[in-house]
Amino acid sequence: MASKTITLHVNGEVRTITVRASDTLLFALRGKLGLTGPKPGCLNGDCGACTINVDGWPMKSCLMLAVEAVGKEVVTIEGLHDTPIQRAFVEEFAFQCGYCTPGFIMNCHSLLKQHPDADDRIIKEWLESNICRCTSYIEIEKAVKSVLRKEEPGG
Numbered sequence: 048m049a050s051k052t053i054t055l056h057v058n059g060e061v062r063t064i065t066v067r068a069s070d071t072l073l074f075a076l077r078g079k080l081g082l083t084g085p086k087p088g089c090l091n092g093d094c095g096a097c098t099i100n101v102d103g104w105p106m107k108s109c110l111m112l113a114v115e116a117v118g119k120e121v122v123t124i125e126g127l128h129d130t131p132i133q134r135a136f137v138e139e140f141a142f143q144c145g146y147c148t149p150g151f152i153m154n155c156h157s158l159l160k161q162h163p164d165a166d167d168r169i170i171k172e173w174l175e176s177n178i179c180r181c182t183s184y185i186e187i188e189k190a191v192k193s194v195l196r197k198e199e200p201g202g
């Protein structure tokens with residue numbers, strides 16, 4: 048299959064890689080750029096483990112082709128540094144094994160940007176796009192709410 052060289056904007060950097068037309072963005076991020084924060088799970092859009100941000104919105108990177116990301120701002124969990132939602136996940140113990148956590152955090156990071164006044168309904172709707180097999184969703188919701196209310200996490 049023909050390969051193509053493309054330039055992507057990822058985590059504030061310009062990165063040039065060679066991909067096949069059929070390569071997903073998840074594959075390119077992990078295999079070509081060494082960004083292993085986005086996790087492969089279902090690979091069909093159900094679990095959310097591969098969630099990243101594209102132009103400020105959550106995107107399941109298993110559902111997007113790498114070539115579709117040209118000209119867009121891509122952010123992975125590696126591009127976040129000590130953000131309020133990352134601190135809140137730690138303070139609220141919002142994970143156990145951690146496999147789903149990068150995807151949840153990227154989803155929640157977008158949620159907080161797009162809906163700074165999110166109510167319970169919006170929070171529940173957004174969290175439905177990600178699946179966690181081993182911890183309680185209550186702690187994840189609490190983490191989001193602690194940032195929304197600008198409370199100290201744990202309070």
Ligand code: FES
Pocket residue numbers: 086087088089090091092093094095096097098107108109110
């Ligand atoms: S791996 Fe992308 S949604 Fe599950």
Ligand code: FES
Pocket residue numbers: 141142143144145146147148178179180181182
């Ligand atoms: S913390 Fe294990 S799958 Fe979510």
